[in-house]
Structure formats: structure tokens, C-alpha cells
Amino acid sequence: MLAPASIVPPRTPAEWAAYYALRYAVLRQPWQQPVGSERTPADDEPDTVHALLLATGPAAPAALAVGMLQRLTGRQGQVRFMAVAPAAAGRGLGSQVLKYLEAQARTVGLAEIVLHARETAVAFYERHGYAVVEPSHTLFGVLPHFLMRKAL
Numbered sequence: 001m002l003a004p005a006s007i008v009p010p011r012t013p014a015e016w017a018a019y020y021a022l023r024y025a026v027l028r029q030p031w032q033q034p035v036g037s038e039r040t041p042a043d044d045e046p047d048t049v050h051a052l053l054l055a056t057g058p059a060a061p062a063a064l065a066v067g068m069l070q071r072l073t074g075r076q077g078q079v080r081f082m083a084v085a086p087a088a089a090g091r092g093l094g095s096q097v098l099k100y101l102e103a104q105a106r107t108v109g110l111a112e113i114v115l116h117a118r119e120t121a122v123a124f125y126e127r128h129g130y131a132v133v134e135p136s137h138t139l140f141g142v143l144p145h146f147l148m149r150k151a152l
């Protein structure tokens, strides 16, 4: 099992590649989505925060957990693209990434976070104080999502 390092924003080309590779592997590839579908124009917005938890060690960077915070308004942010490597799930890494993004949101003065959670992840976010607002979209025709929110 790879040991986690601390959470950082991706910096080098290799770290960015590891970041997007985990997004793709967890959130897109299982539904046969094309490479590139794991990216969004919001990734490049100056206010967007990217969180990357790398495995330690001398090998090429490997991502264990990732997440992104997009600023929607002066008071509201959206957490997106949360993903933990299957081999590292259930060890608190998703929680670490979410707490990091929430701390970043507070630092820039956001008062609320919203997100669209997969049905299978709703309980994870509930443990972190998020409440379901309403059902939202169904991704790829098969993955129901729920709009959730949390006041910071």
C-alpha cells in the first residue's frame, strides 16, 4: 500500500498528469467516457483550488486522492471531482481532501459550499455536515446525483 503525503495543489507537469489520471480512472473510465472528459474549463479559472494527495516514494507521482473547489460567487463555492483511488478508499483520505477544500473556502471568505453528489457518496458528505437539497442530474444516464449544501 502506498503511503499518503500531504495535500498540495498540483505543480509540476507530472503532478498535473497524476491529478487528472485519478479523476479519469475513478470518475470517467468506468463509464467508458473519453479521455479529456475528466476536465472542465473551470479547472483553469484563477479562483479554482485543486487538492492533490500524492503517494510518497521515489517513483513517478501517483495520486491517492483529489478534489477541486470552484468559486461560484463571492459567497458560494462548489466542490467537484472528488475521487479516491480504490485501493486507498476508506482510510480517511477523501475526508482529508474535503476538509482541505473547506479550509481554503473559509480562507477566501466563502460562506457556503454546494456540490452534486453521486447517490453512492451522499452518506460520505452527510458525515461531513452536508444536507441534501434536492435530486439533481443523472450522469451518463445511469448515475443519479443529489444537490447538497453546507454552511461554513
Ligand SMILES: CC(C)(COP(=O)(O)OP(=O)(O)OC[C@H]1O[C@@H](n2cnc3c(N)ncnc32)[C@H](O)[C@@H]1OP(=O)(O)O)[C@@H](O)C(=O)NCCC(=O)NCCS
Residues within 6 Å of the ligand: 026, 027, 081, 082, 083, 084, 085, 088, 089, 090, 091, 092, 093, 094, 095, 096, 116, 117, 118, 120, 121, 122, 123, 124, 127
Ligand atoms: C466518496 C469518496 C470520495 C470517499 O472517500 P474515502 O477516502 O473513501 O472516505 P473516508 O475514508 O474519508 O470516509 C469518511 C467517512 O465517510 C464514510 N464513507 C466513505 N465513503 C462512503 C460511502 N460511499 N457511503 C457511505 N459512507 C461512506 C466512511 O465510512 C467514513 O465514516 P467514519 O468517519 O464514520 O469512519 C471515495 O470513496 C470515492 O472516490 N468514491 C468514488 C468516487 C465518488 O463517488 N466521488 C464523489 C463524487 S460526488
